[in-house]
Amino acid sequence: MDGKIVNLKSKIEIYKAMTNGANFADCPVRDVMQGMNGKWSPLLVTALAEKPYRFGELRRLVPDISQRMLTQTLHELQRDGYVHREVFPTKPPSVEYSLTDLGRSMFVPLYQLVQWAELNHDAVREARAAFDAAQA
Amino acid sequence: MDGKIVNLKSKIEIYKAMTNGANFADCPVRDVMQGMNGKWSPLLVTALAEKPYRFGELRRLVPDISQRMLTQTLHELQRDGYVHREVFPTKPPSVEYSLTDLGRSMFVPLYQLVQWAELNHDAVREARAAFDAAQA
DNA sequence: AGTGCTGGTCTCTTTTTGAGACCATCAAAG
């Protein structure tokens, strides 16, 4: 019988209707968001938005990043086109990282989020305290 | 001699001057940013911004999230005060998740970032392709 | 000859994430 088939079909249609056909998988936005969503990416972009920095300067500026993650995160940011990497033939050679136009463009909305965090971190801390108290 | 000590002190002062005293460690903004910066958090907040959803609906809406990470991420979002969790005594009991006022407030700048990603994902993909080609 | 600064890489351990089995309860189907 087609009973089951019809049922299944209608379920799929109902589901698609419910979600307005929006499927969050295979979404390019997710893919791009991941790139600026790492643990260190927003921090480094914010630092570089102020002015270009050299590798060692960034390491000192963000004391709790490991050298390994600094290398890796800068590499990813460079790959996504947010950061420009330039090597100067000094001795020892120095490497300067700076934001590209794309990076500066991305920093505009990112900074909005940072500002929100700045304004509302009290509220978030209170929410956490209240939640933890309720659990106990 | 104090030679070395003076040198060290001046280095610290030079460093603080260079960075304008900004220390990115122990920054409350970082702490708050981490909360909305996970792999799944922005996605779930975006979904819940549209309308409240139940646990199973979210799982179907985001097919590639594991049940474990869905539970955990919603729990963190609830702890940070972005999400409200309500259990309805139906049989079987159903659980609805919705954004709080704080969550809706946070979604405003988050959505700016999502829109940027929507507008610029082509540029990012091109940057990646160019970078990968240059490496080869 | 020894020390330090440069920007990394390599290895090892710990933490985080993903995949999937399992659970209790009740409704409807067969």
Next chain:
DNA sequence: CTTTGATGGTCTCAAAAAGAGACCAGCACT
């Protein structure tokens, strides 16, 4: 009356990612 399915989870184990720290080459200064 037994099976099947949906509810929202938790638990365990494997895989992936992140952190800690050693190591490296080249050159300057002492």
